[in-house]
Amino acid sequence: MTEHSHPSEAAAGSTPEGPAGHKPGEARERDLQLNLGGKPSGLRNPNRAVRGLAAGTLVLEALVLLLALMPIWVLRPPGGSMAAVTVALIAVVVAVALSATLRFPWGWWAVSAFQVVLLLLGFLHWAFAVVGVVFGLTWAYVLHVRRTVSR
Known part of the structure; x- marks a missing residue:
């Protein structure tokens, strides 16, 4: 009026x-x-939110790898070495360390490469392949969220 x-x-x-x-x-x-x-997401800092999601995913992956130590040890071939257990412990440390690299663009590529390496470690023990498939798909979802939220 x-x-x-x-x-x-x-x-x-x-x-x-x-x-x-x-x-x-x-x-x-x-x-x-x-x-x-x-900011199509409505978040105050969408990049930080996505980094938190990715870091949480990596920490969860490290915990699952720690929990996989027992099946890896029990289901090893008779007379098998501790190579798979050692590799699992190294993968735990790498997953936690990679969660700190997500503020850099190369960190996202490194985590993607880590998922592929876990799949390839399935040739050492099938448990690595299972973790690699589950968290590879989870990582693909995290990358999808990153692409859609932080446009």
């Missing part, structure tokens, strides 16, 4: 204007179109 219009004109079919000259809901619609500063 403008200063020179009569209140009965507002009721006659036109939508009343707010204090800034906008129609109700118009400012909110504009803000939604601007998408809150170009």
Whole structure:
């Protein structure tokens, strides 16, 4: 409604204007179109949120690798060496260390390569292949989230 219009004109079919000259809901619609500063996710810091998701995934993967030590030890071939157990312990340390590299672009590539290496370690023991498949798919989802959230 403008200063020179009569209140009965507002009721006659036109939508009343707010204090800034906008129609109700118009400012909110504009803000939604601007998408809150170009962040489609609505998160204050989407990159940090995705790094947290990725780091959490890697820590969970390290825990699963620790839990896989017992099946690796029990299901080793008779007279088998401790190579698979040693490799599992190294993989735990690498997974935790890689979680600290996610603030760098090369860190994401390194974690992706780590998932492939775990799949290849399936030739040493099948438990590595299982962990590699499960967390490879999980990592693919994390990369999808990273791509969609931090546009």
